């Protein structure tokens with residue numbers, strides 16, 4: 001099996017994001033975002049990334065979901081002021097738009113921000129119970145996942161906060177999203193997961209995505225376990241503007257393949273690339289694809 005390349009979460013689109021965001025708050029329409037989403041897809045296609053994604057151009061990854069869920073109020077941080085609920089599709093319109101212009105054989109990954117990360121990122125003025133907030137987000141997001149089934153090929157769930165504190169109810173929480181879902185599922189947890197990997201292996205998802213480039217020691221940690229999931233290997237850093245040379249990425253991938261073989265299903269950047277300049281993010285992806293192709297050749 002040849003691993004496929006993809007991105008994690010965000011892709012940087014704007015050299016001057018602040019100005020665009022200001023305009024966005026004043027003149028939001030669904031259609032005004034189409035050319036921007038198209039630019040993300042153009043960059044990913046030009047870099048020859050296998051599995052496309054929308055790049056989360058509209059909003060940062062918490063606000064993107066909170067903006068359209070009932071019960072959330074957007075201030076400096078998101079506040080929970082009522083029962084959290086699902087009222088309308090959040091990312092599905094963008095996914096359908098992308099499907100309308102990409103080649104039919106091209107795969108698309110839909111990404112949702114995980115319920116635990118949303119709960120940890122919001123100020124709870126209503127439930128006064130973190131677990132209840134997390135489960136309320138999970139039940140609302142389940143409806144989005146059901147909507148996504150007809151518009152994407154893979155479901156990505158971003159739960160960076162699992163590396164900060166891992167809740168004992170994580171298995172049930174993630175199960176709400178993935179139970180009986182027809183899509184392959186990928187869980188992305190960045191940060192230092194060394195101490196919680198054994199618990200992460202217990203989660204009902206098909207693939208685990210971690211930042212192996214920034215934390216190559218994770219290779220050693222994972223070697224001590226047998227686990228059911230396949231892996232998405234972070235191959236270029238998302239927190240460093242240095243563009244890794246092709247040869248360096250090839251060695252990294254080869255190391256991963258030597259250790260985990262067929263378990264390696266996807267290759268990606270370590271995390272979302274939002275904080276990088278667009279040309280840097282693009283060149284990292286370009287080199288990632290060249291590194292993969294060098295191995296195949």
Ligand SMILES: [Zn+2]
Nearest residue numbers: 160190271272
């Ligand atoms: Zn991440």
